[in-house]
Amino acid sequence: MEGKKIRRIALLTSGGDAPGMNAAIRSVVRTAIYNDIQVLGIRRGYNGLIKNDFFPMDSRSVNKITAQGGTMLYTARCAEFQTPEGLQRAADNCKYLGIEGLVCIGGDGTFRGAQALSEYGVQVVGIPATIDNDIACTHYSIGFDTAANTAIDAIDKLSDTMQSHERISVVEVMGRHAGHLALYVGLSVGAAVTLIPEEPYDMQRDIIDVIREGRIHGRNHSIVIVAEGVGNTNEIVKTIEAETGVETRLTVIGHIQRGGSPSARDRVMGTRMGHYAVEALMQGQNNVIVCYRDSQLCTVDCTEALSMKKKLDGYMYRVGKEVAI
Ligand code: F6P
Secondary structure: OOOOOOEEEEEEOOOOOOOOHHHHHHHHHHHHHHOEEEEEEEEEHHHHHOOOOEEOOOOOHHHOOOOOOOOOOOOOOOHHHHHHOOOOHHHHHHHOOOOEEEEEOHHHHHHHHHHHHOOOOOOOOOOEEOOOOOOOOOOOOOOHHHHHHHHHHHHHHHHHHHHHHOOEEEEOOOOOOOOOOHHHHHHHHHOOOOOOOOOOOOOHHHHHHHHHHHHHHHOOOOOEEEHHHHHHHHHHHHHHHHOOOEEEEEOHHHHHHHHOOOOOOHHHHHHHHHHHHHHHHHOOOOOEEEEEEEEEEEEEEEHHOOOOOOOHHHHHHHHHHHHHO
């Protein structure tokens, strides 16, 4: 279904940045220009929309950004945007600037903002980008692959020294509310234990016994991956050391996981999703999120998407446990 001809769109990135956002920005800009649509870049997420902080973008303004992590548009969280006054101002600014479609790149918070804005008459399409990969409507969010590989690279290095000292490594990876990243990283580095916010654990049974058992069977270095949202990481370290008698060290990888040059997967997904988002706007789609499901791109209604909760991959969790013996 072709909608009315769009002449000008805008785009913004909001919430936590994710490697691959720049590829999506480049793709949105170039796809729009290819279709004779003007593009405005909005700085600092919804803040920029409220404060009219924008600049016209052309093909050259997105040169060579695909290889860079972060977002060239900057990102921010915006409390004012959550008020009716803030939303009204943003919608008024869109109207004043002749913005006929808005692409919002980010996570759940970004989509809540986009959905609210659509109720004020702005045509919006979202692109999922978060290293947490916790957006329920899509199997993949831009940034996850790079973040996982960054964490894996760090843990591989850590393993060299920890193994030499026959220590136990407790490694905290990002994920305040979701364990998808921790689970993926845990499987990749052969963790003895992976703790995630979605699954309660028993200190003795799920950690101490597993490590002891491993040592009996010749494992001289155990890796314990803890998702940030589990909390208590210092306590976990102390208890492991006290109970096993083995030197235990904590490493928090932190925000390093959000940076770095995007992987091929994130560059390609960013580019594909950016292209798809502009085509969705051109078709007249509104209040939708570009999603990757069963190896294909599609759009999902934003309101429906926000009511979904992403389930943990139970099979992957079980595999992690069963191959950790
Ligand atoms: O949502 C992505 C994420 O990196 C989470 O994994 C993490 O808990 C959070 O953002 C950190 O947010 P901030 O950069 O605001 O500290």
